[in-house]
Amino acid sequence: MALNAQSPLPLYHQLAGLLRSRIREGEYPTGARIPSEPELARAYGIGRPTVRQATDVLVRERLLERRRGSGTYVVEPPERVDLFSLAGTLASFERSGVPVRTAIVQRARRLRVPDDPEHPLAGRDAWALVRLSRARGKPVLLEHLWFDAERFEGLDRLSLAGRSLSQLAHDHYHLSAERADQNFRVTEAQADHAALLEIAPATPILLVKRSVHFRQAPDAVFAELRCRTDQLVFAQTLYQDGDPGPEASHA
Amino acid sequence: MALNAQSPLPLYHQLAGLLRSRIREGEYPTGARIPSEPELARAYGIGRPTVRQATDVLVRERLLERRRGSGTYVVEPPERVDLFSLAGTLASFERSGVPVRTAIVQRARRLRVPDDPEHPLAGRDAWALVRLSRARGKPVLLEHLWFDAERFEGLDRLSLAGRSLSQLAHDHYHLSAERADQNFRVTEAQADHAALLEIAPATPILLVKRSVHFRQAPDAVFAELRCRTDQLVFAQTLYQDGDPGPEASHA
DNA sequence: CAGTGGTCTAGACCACTAT
């Protein structure tokens, strides 16, 4: 439970991780106030600036929120964009009462990715799998995913059902997604995709191509998402980076 | 040029602004190294932690990049998502050699926004305007924009042509966009929209509805973007918030 | 090797919130 000053991992990072898991495990539930900065500093025998550095990380992750004069609080559900799917969207639907169920259509198999100028893994070995998500009994999202075979050694032996793939990448491979490039186009569904999505062939659907970048490995994951926007509206929230917001308003 | 310790604006924020304008004005061009942290601290008579706090802001804005042992450098063009349009996309096309031209289709006029559950300004007064963007001579993006009339008092008297609307909001109204919610659907173009986009009526297009939130004013801007993805692929980059990245790799 | 950013301490004063 204590922090290790000898560890190569900085103290503020250790503390951030500690607080993060306490929040996830419910010790500090949503809306709760975490111990004050001086308290944490005393408790862990570190300086207050180091405590702030740790909570800074979590504030930027939108897990914590500071209220001057009052305390630091655990914030409402993250509502983050999940870079591995449109799961951010789907999760928000779950909350609104519409359950979303995701099933594996095709288990992970290793293959050589064929040539495709838009596919960052083209010509390399990858694990490929296909998932289908349903809401209100209707299929709404078909995902084709490719994972760099070297980076994700042994992916086929992991159980993927019902697990967040970004969580999996983090826990099993110590990879954290940093950035994703994606683009949007309207296309007509191919016959096989249409069948899975239960629509007529050539029905226009939303096609999103997404490339996920990790700090240690750019372009390690690629995904094609096909969305039935007649059944589910796909949403996201964008945050403008930068200013944590100064205390005073400008004159 | 000096910092003012009496100002209600924090020192680190003043310094961040100073550095930001020097970068914009070309004093520190792309790729250049800015003065070291100790140098800046000496030059402005402040502590090094305060200098770091200032450059932290710019690092999060992706304007600066730190290289340990070497220095802090001005980073390649921002490539940010412009919350007022798909201009991030369009700008990147500009760089790739495809010029994009935007014209006002309908000048700003004040109106009462009709009822619409998806329109955050419904029932309130707003400035409404319409823009059309072309690439390679073909229309690719039709934007309907609504600005809260109270927040954007006098918007009709400003010249909007060729100006970034987020720059305008910042310069004239001291509003900086913080967050945007948006959703994506495939729809069939209405007759009037189809005419402007030079496509057949009922052609499927991408419809993006976006609500822009400011620190001081949530939901002050709303936009409907209609995109011809057959001509231009709409792209964006998402950044995972959080970790600035610790120094050491984990064991 | 000198200089850089990365981390950390031990204080300090302030504006603000809750009571």
Next chain:
DNA sequence: TAGTGGTCTAGACCACTGA
């Protein structure tokens, strides 16, 4: 008024980069 977060100082040691 006591406690909170917001800002700031003046140091320190370290790992790393580049000449």
